[in-house]
Amino acid sequence: MDKWELDKFLRRLTPFEEALRASQDIRVLKPLVRGESTQKYPIFDNRDIVDNILSNQIKDDDKLAFASEGISFCCHPRFLKTPIHSHSFIEMLYVYSGQCRQIINDTAVTMQQGQICIIDTNVHHLIESASENDIIINCLMSRSYLKEVLISRLSGNDLFSAFFAKALDPNNDANNYMIFSSEDSEKIRQFMVYLLSESFSRSVWSEEVINSYMVLILSELLTIYTGNIKNQKTYTIKNIKLSDIILYIQENCQQATLESTAEQFHFNANYLSRMLKQVTGYNFTDILHEARLKKACILINNSNMAIAKIANTVGYQNVNFFYQIFKKHYKKTPAEYRKES
Secondary structure, eight states, X not given: OOHHHHHHHHHSOOHHHHHHHHOSSOOBOBOOOTTOOOSSSOBOOHHHHHHHHHTTOSOGGGOOEEEETXXXXXXXXXXXXXXXXXXXXXXXXXXXXXXXXXXXXXXXXXXXXXXXXXXXXXXXXXXXXXXXXXXXXXXXXXXXXXXXXXXXXXXXXXXXXXXXXXXHOTTOOOOOEEEEOOTTOHHHHHHHHHHHHHHHSOOTTHHHHHXXXXXXXXXXXXXXXXXXXXXXTTOOOTTOOHHHHHHHHHHTTTTOOHHXXXXXXXXXXXXHHHHHHHHHSSOHHHHHHHHHHHHHHHHHHHOOOOHHHHHHHHTOSOHHHHHHHHHHHHSSOHHHHHHHO
């Protein structure tokens, strides 16, 4: 499938959309209520349909493609306003054409063509009724896909690694979402076209190709997120890349402090702290702990070094504190982590 065939495919109206457009009475896609009559309007259980998408069990007419187990792509039905809902999986919305109007956590959000929104688990949102030209692609990613495919490949991208790691936490009650001003990115447009085209023209290597495109897309979004001044109104860290600062923290996590890092890049410490928080959503201490814990995990998995020695090696002089923060982060002790690896 080339880009012209893809465009024709995405712009076609499905029978469901035809029915929605033909009926003047249908305004909201209602959640299924047990025992309710279906004579006046179609009943739709949002979670059931999503589960069917992920398990590849719905009709060919209503699905787009299935990249691999745990990830799927589908068009959001036009002429339809969904009820407030949340998911147990990560949802990525891409505006292929037109716009997408949402309400996320009681905040009205309008996305334009080319923009991407990534919505965490347990985030309450709805999508307003879309017109015929509003083509919105849904990418749904299960916990297993996040854990086994994306996180391992995005280990160097702390923003997404941390975001997805929270999504995998069964006790996660966060309300995080990220909107990317990717409307001017030719790379994102091409990657998405290639990704969707590959999904519809399946081959023996499609799964790996699609997974690779997902990593390319997320990596490009990370570049946009950290470098777009329109998104970060006060992001003026001169010509220093945020990735360089984070890399410095990772490589010097044993002895790095906010003051020493600020001095290294010739910033005021308070200014650097504000910028890190604004751009990444995490403060310096969070980033430092993440770097230390990652290094600790490598040593736990690949050496026989005593846990106390590992704690000291990665920068924790207080071993009890290391145990506390490790268990809080990984939901298990260092010894349990070593035993399971």
